Amino acid sequence: MAKSHKPIIWGLFAGGGMVSAFVTPVMILITGLAVPFHLISREAMSYDRVHAFASNPIGKLLLFVVIFLPAWHAAHRLRITAHDFGLRQDIPIAVVLYVTAAVGTIMTISALLKM
Amino acid sequence: MSNDRTITLEVMRYRPETDAAPSFQSYVVPYVEEWVVLDALNYVKDNLDTTVSYRWSCHMAVCGSCGMMIDGEPKLSCKAFLRDYGSKIRVEPLSHFPIERDLVVVIDDFIEKFTRIRPYIIAQSEKPVSEGEYLQTPAQLHKYKQFTLCINCLLCYAACPQYAHNPEFVGPAALSMAHRYNLDSRDSGRDLRQEVSASHEGVWECSFVGACSDVCPKHVDPAAAIQQTKIASTMDYYKALLPGGK
Ligand code: SF4
Ligand code: FES
Numbered sequence: 447m448a449k450s451h452k453p454i455i456w457g458l459f460a461g462g463g464m465v466s467a468f469v470t471p472v473m474i475l476i477t478g479l480a481v482p483f484h485l486i487s488r489e490a491m492s493y494d495r496v497h498a499f500a501s502n503p504i505g506k507l508l509l510f511v512v513i514f515l516p517a518w519h520a521a522h523r524l525r526i527t528a529h530d531f532g533l534r535q536d537i538p539i540a541v542v543l544y545v546t547a548a549v550g551t552i553m554t555i556s557a558l559l560k561m
Numbered sequence: 562m563s564n565d566r567t568i569t570l571e572v573m574r575y576r577p578e579t580d581a582a583p584s585f586q587s588y589v590v591p592y593v594e595e596w597v598v599l600d601a602l603n604y605v606k607d608n609l610d611t612t613v614s615y616r617w618s619c620h621m622a623v624c625g626s627c628g629m630m631i632d633g634e635p636k637l638s639c640k641a642f643l644r645d646y647g648s649k650i651r652v653e654p655l656s657h658f659p660i661e662r663d664l665v666v667v668i669d670d671f672i673e674k675f676t677r678i679r680p681y682i683i684a685q686s687e688k689p690v691s692e693g694e695y696l697q698t699p700a701q702l703h704k705y706k707q708f709t710l711c712i713n714c715l716l717c718y719a720a721c722p723q724y725a726h727n728p729e730f731v732g733p734a735a736l737s738m739a740h741r742y743n744l745d746s747r748d749s750g751r752d753l754r755q756e757v758s759a760s761h762e763g764v765w766e767c768s769f770v771g772a773c774s775d776v777c778p779k780h781v782d783p784a785a786a787i788q789q790t791k792i793a794s795t796m797d798y799y800k801a802l803l804p805g806g807k
Contacts, residue, residue, distance in 0.1 A: 448760055448761060449756075449759055449760060449798075450759060450760055450761045450763070450765040450794075451798075452761075452765040453791075453794060453795040453797075453798035453799065454798070456765070456791060456795055457795045457798070457799065460791075460792065460795065526768045526769070529768055530722070530768060530770060
């Protein structure tokens with residue numbers, strides 16, 4: 447029986463799942479609730495500070511991970527969900543979703559490199 | 562049997578030598594608080610119609626032979642109490658398997674897959690008896706024990722939409738049994754089993770619906786075994802890409 451190449455996508459999917467489950471909610475809490483409700487000073491999210499964070503190599507890496515992994519997670523999750531809902535055009539669906547994730551990944555890299 | 566309450570059992574019948582297609586036949590049986598669906602079927606067989614065919618043996622959820630669809634859900638009929646159902650109970654053979662006769666299904670496909678994953682310990686080298694037992698710590702036992710509890714009842718296959726969609730899928734019970742031996746400290750047959758588990762028809766055909774674990778009467782959690790195998794297979798895959806990887 448042929449060894450499957452699914453691990454390439456599934457590795458990104460599983461990694462993205464971890465990030466989406468553990469990191470994304472905290473980020474929503476900070477950026478979507480804590481700062482707007484003044485639980486954390488608005489200064490924390492000022493343009494200058496965020497720009498400085500995104501300019502730092504470690505900051506870039508962190509931002510890259512929290513953006514690109516969940517993108518691949520979402521792509522693969524949607525592919526499976528489509529399948530579970532009975533949409534059987536698996537290959538075209540997979541291509542559209544993975545290309546979207548790949549474009550998102552490239553856009554993220556280029557935006558971060560420009561900082 | 563103190564009261565006169567009865568229930569109707571709608572049994573799917575299929576006798577290949579006379580029936581063109583399966584059909585339902587209804588039997589009225591006494592309602593007994595302590596009865597399970599298997600008791601009701603046995604009542605039919607003993608008192609109303611000796612021709613009804615179904616499998617059973619232990620009547621205590623250990624042999625795994627009495628699985629059937631009860632009101633559309635895969636269940637062990639010896640564990641499904643009449644009191645948990647209405648006055649009409651529909652029993653059908655397990656979904657996703659060909660019907661051999663009435664409630665009896667053909668399970669050759671599963672047996673073939675189960676054999677393919679080599680469900681036995683493959684030791685690196687056979688120790689002579691004089692060298693004593695293969696020792697195992699409680700922690701080593703704990704790692705795989707849950708996956709030994711499978712009774713091959715096939716409820717998980719009847720619940721799995723993926724198996725319905727692609728009958729080539731190796732499926733929950735066989736994959737979780739492969740995982741059980743892979744996790745056993747006495748075993749070194751994982752590479753052989755991975756040829757099946759890490760293939761397209763192996764764990765990668767699973768889309769993690771999780772229905773197998775919902776219906777499993779022994780709480781084996783085959784879905785967990787499959788996801789753990791996916792993680793391990795992914796590690797293998799990336800390791801193989803590293804220099805010196807195989
Ligand atoms: S994993 Fe559970 S449902 Fe599946 S065959 Fe084994 S005991 Fe039955
Ligand atoms: S009769 Fe043995 S499991 Fe039901």
